[in-house]
Amino acid sequence: MKNNMKIIIFVIAIFIVGILYKPYLPNRVKEDVETEKILKSQERIDTKELTLLQQYSIDIDGDNEEENVELYTVAMKDSKGEIMWDDGQYWLLLVKDTDGEFVLFNEYIQLGKIDMWVYTSDVDNKMHITTLQPGSASMRMYDYVFIKEKEYFERKTIFNPKNVNMIFQ
Numbered sequence: 308m309k310n311n312m313k314i315i316i317f318v319i320a321i322f323i324v325g326i327l328y329k330p331y332l333p334n335r336v337k338e339d340v341e342t343e344k345i346l347k348s349q350e351r352i353d354t355k356e357l358t359l360l361q362q363y364s365i366d367i368d369g370d371n372e373e374e375n376v377e378l379y380t381v382a383m384k385d386s387k388g389e390i391m392w393d394d395g396q397y398w399l400l401l402v403k404d405t406d407g408e409f410v411l412f413n414e415y416i417q418l419g420k421i422d423m424w425v426y427t428s429d430v431d432n433k434m435h436i437t438t439l440q441p442g443s444a445s446m447r448m449y450d451y452v453f454i455k456e457k458e459y460f461e462r463k464t465i466f467n468p469k470n471v472n473m474i475f476q
């Protein structure tokens with residue numbers, strides 16, 4: 308009986324966290340269907356309750372100080388430290404600077420995940436963060452490029468086919 312109560316309270320707690328969590332996508336300007344500008348936000352998202360999956364420190368804007376690229380999920384860890392994946396959850400990709408942060412991604416992903424890569428290319432000498440987002444009904448690829456002169460990220464949709472039905476992952 309006591310254990311049952313604990314489980315019920317636990318389930319309710321997860322449910323409440325799910326309801327309270329609202330995606331916060333500040334400072335975005337849609338350029339066209341495939342391009343969005345992402346400006347630095349002075350407000351910061353509280354990530355204390357989120358699970359940090361990946362982080363990487365690198366000087367993106369060239370001011371000789373490193374920024375942090377951080378990938379989070381709203382899915383929490385259990386007492387053994389294992390992530391309790393739901394059928395879907397919010398994912399959050401941030402670039403944290405000393406005076407603000409860029410919210411690159413803050414969306415719900417159904418039966419899917421995000422993989423990310425950080426790199427430069429001789430083609431444009433710019434810093435790229437590229438994400439691949441496979442899901443049960445999506446196969447999306449975004450390329451975030453930092454535009455140093457204007458201090459914003461430009462997000463381009465590289466690949467986003469319609470009506471995806473994921474068969475094998």
Ligand SMILES: [Ca+2]
Nearest residue numbers: 366368370372
């Ligand atoms: Ca920097």
